[in-house]
Amino acid sequence: MRYNLYMERANLLGFGIDKYTLDEAAEAAEKSCGQVVTINPEMIDYALKNPEFADLINQAEFVIPDGIGVQLGLRIKGYKIRRIPGIEFAKRMLIETKGLPAAFVGAKPDVAQKAVNNLLKEIPELNAVYIHDGYFSDTDLILKEISSANPRIVLAALGSPKQEEFIFMLKKLLPEALLIGVGGSFDVWAGEVERAPEIYQKLGLEWLYRTVKEPARFKRIFPALPLFVLRVLRS
Numbered sequence: 001m002r003y004n005l006y007m008e009r010a011n012l013l014g015f016g017i018d019k020y021t022l023d024e025a026a027e028a029a030e031k032s033c034g035q036v037v038t039i040n041p042e043m044i045d046y047a048l049k050n051p052e053f054a055d056l057i058n059q060a061e062f063v064i065p066d067g068i069g070v071q072l073g074l075r076i077k078g079y080k081i082r083r084i085p086g087i088e089f090a091k092r093m094l095i096e097t098k099g100l101p102a103a104f105v106g107a108k109p110d111v112a113q114k115a116v117n118n119l120l121k122e123i124p125e126l127n128a129v130y131i132h133d134g135y136f137s138d139t140d141l142i143l144k145e146i147s148s149a150n151p152r153i154v155l156a157a158l159g160s161p162k163q164e165e166f167i168f169m170l171k172k173l174l175p176e177a178l179l180i181g182v183g184g185s186f187d188v189w190a191g192e193v194e195r196a197p198e199i200y201q202k203l204g205l206e207w208l209y210r211t212v213k214e215p216a217r218f219k220r221i222f223p224a225l226p227l228f229v230l231r232v233l234r235s
């Protein structure tokens with residue numbers, strides 16, 4: 001259920017995007033349940049080619065503008081909305097729901113556990129009732145295990161579109177939980193990957209830092225951003 005059903009969403013290439021600030025989003029999500037999509041240009045690109053995925057995004061209870069690309073696209077369309085980095089939103093929600101059961105699924109073996117261990121240093125009340133890596137073959141089993149743990153909040157770090165599809169299935173089993181797709185956040189919390197220095201974050205250039213550090217990402221991300229901006233300009 002969406003907390004504020006009447007808050008009109010911004011429209012970017014046919015996708016509804018919430019206009020919340022981080023504080024408003026956290027307040028709304030704390031009182032709500034359902035799927036949180038932290039949307040970026042790559043996901044929009046994929047959704048434009050895959051109607052089923054587009055449908056899934058449009059059914060999400062929260063669609064949060066994750067990166068600078070989406071913020072820029074929204075600006076072009078006349079919306080002054082600040083991006084909300086998914087990793088910050090997810091941590092904020094763990095703080096807001098601390099003490100309540102939380103599930104973590106995703107990343108390479110041991111990374112999720114390491115991420116939880118580090119999060120516990122900051123949020124000692126964190127109540128992790130389920131932790132599993134993201135390299136499983138029996139999806140139904142994992143879905144069943146998570147729903148039996150009955151968490152209030154689930155963080156899925158499986159990369160996109162896998163995590164969104166996984167959460168969409170899980171939503172039916174856990175209608176009262178808040179389910180967030182968090183991409184590479186477990187790697188950052190575990191200390192496996194460092195987040196870009198603050199100056200890059202402030203300038204909205206985290207993607208640049210990450211592509212320089214991880215050249216394999218360059219091929220994936222770099223063409224997506226200018227193409228996305230062009231597409232928005234043309235729309």
Ligand code: UDP
Nearest residue numbers: 106107108134135157158159160183184187
């Ligand atoms: N991952 C996973 N299972 C998979 C594929 C990926 O758990 O089958 C994890 C991967 O280990 C990483 C995260 O998903 O922790 C995706 O990270 P990436 O940086 O690619 O995501 P982004 O933040 O770009 O969406």
